[in-house]
Amino acid sequence: MSKTLLRGGTVNLNGDLVKADLLIDGTKIAAIGTNLAEPDTTEYDVSGMLVTAGLVDLHVHLRDPGQTAKETIKTGSAAAARGGFTTICAMPNVDPVPDSPARIAEMVARNNAEGLVHIKQYSSITHNRTAGATVDFAGVKAAGAVGVSNDGNGIQSADTMLEALLGAKAAGIPLAEHVEEDSLKHGGVISAGAKADELGVKGLIPAVETSQLARDLALAQSADAPYHVCHVSTATSVNMIRAAKAAGVPVTAEATPHHLLLSDSDIPGDDANYKMNPPLRTRKDCAALLEGLLDGTIDCIATDHAPHTDAEKAQGLCGAPNGITGSETAFASLYTAFVRQDQPKCTLIQLLHWLSAAPATLFKLNAGKLLPGGAADIAVFDLEHGHTVTADEFASKGHNNPFIGHKLYGETVYTFVDGQLVYHEGN
The missing domain is CATH 3.20.20.140 (Metal-dependent hydrolases)
Known part of the structure; x- marks a missing residue:
């Protein structure tokens, strides 16, 4: 099973912001801690970024x-x-x-x-x-x-x-x-x-x-x-x-x-x-x-x-x-x-x-928390760099959004669902 390491981010550990690495093994979160290392792992440097459920x-x-x-x-x-x-x-x-x-x-x-x-x-x-x-x-x-x-x-x-x-x-x-x-x-x-x-x-x-x-x-x-x-x-x-x-x-x-x-x-x-x-x-x-x-x-x-x-x-x-x-x-x-x-x-x-x-x-959904052993449903946000919203960047078919033209902070960099990367900034 594939392993993914998110290294160096600020992790929202269910209400506490901590500097930590997060290891994904298959569909689950294997570990959250410092200086995590695993062989045959795909690594993402998320230093300076927010890692959250x-x-x-x-x-x-x-x-x-x-x-x-x-x-x-x-x-x-x-x-x-x-x-x-x-x-x-x-x-x-x-x-x-x-x-x-x-x-x-x-x-x-x-x-x-x-x-x-x-x-x-x-x-x-x-x-x-x-x-x-x-x-x-x-x-x-x-x-x-x-x-x-x-x-x-x-x-x-x-x-x-x-x-x-x-x-x-x-x-x-x-x-x-x-x-x-x-x-x-x-x-x-x-x-x-x-x-x-x-x-x-x-x-x-x-x-x-x-x-x-x-x-x-x-x-x-x-x-x-x-x-x-x-x-x-x-x-x-x-x-x-x-x-x-x-x-x-x-x-x-x-x-x-x-x-x-x-x-x-x-x-x-x-x-x-x-x-x-x-x-x-x-x-x-x-x-x-x-x-x-x-x-x-x-x-x-x-x-x-x-x-x-x-x-x-x-x-x-x-x-x-x-x-x-x-x-x-x-x-x-x-x-x-x-x-x-x-x-x-x-x-x-x-x-x-x-x-x-x-x-x-x-709604009693199995979601919304980062837990070792829990589902690797994870979002990574860039809180430091502003981005001006444009109509042509939307993944939705709809462009009906009043925030077009606004400079916003907090753009999504990565989204993982069951451990799989489903969105990467710009792709």
Whole structure:
């Protein structure tokens, strides 16, 4: 079996940064220590670089099957690898929708065969992701589903939502909900406020998110059922989740890099690379999300990687679909804005926890830690040299990313999955 030695890096040993070598033997981490030496070993000099557990993303869109002009399992997983992610969870808004044990089993097999990283598959909550009957929760779990979600659409019926919470609880499978009250949208395309007025487009009020979240938190409390909130975007939502946790509601939540880093005031004009769902909110909302991460109200960061074609995004704010790519810029954008500052907003260890161990723990994934004998899922980052993001460098088919043109620190140099090198900087 092949052996690989990462020599001289700064290793994130599950919360402690130590100068060490890391030895990979086959698919496992054989040792972490100083002055390691082995015969017949491929060596990589990672001096001055960060060596850490591969990142974990609970929320990506691979568009495959049915929308492969936007992304495929291969390109989406390559984008994840380029961003330092070694485990990702794919949402079910594809065609056909994976809403049965047979379809989940088929998707699991394809993900394993075609993915460069570990790909976990969500089932939908309801058949065909539309209003109506819920899926066979125990069946899709047995077939390999990592969770259930109707992401892209909120569940409009309280009765269906309660049934889903009880069914997922009985089956022991995570339920991740996209909270969005359709009756309040009124054709809005970005968040309601000064920027929407300036651009002359319809706005989305925060209650599109918070009204359905309030309902779901009440239902989760009634059912005493675990409930995970996708892509939280408003300060009010953070406060509601904080209060629910204090009251004993079994709720967890994620925030995205774009909602943490960008506000609606950053939208430069009729640019659909700044259009996503939920929309960018105010700077106060960004600050509330970070505060929520710091105090444990928000449990982790997930990208909501959502590629679209260039032609679709060229239609502007009113015509383009929602969503931006995130896999390839998540760590670097957050590291640059939050950690690499004269007055950091969080530590490197905190950021890595939110992007690795925390999501892995939430969904009980065997990921997010570096342990001798454990899986050799590893990311190596260059924290010292800046890199200006360009559209032509993406491994994703999607170029819809608002960080194009930004100089970021923390570029991925190497990504290993089960001990195999799946990404090398520039290749």
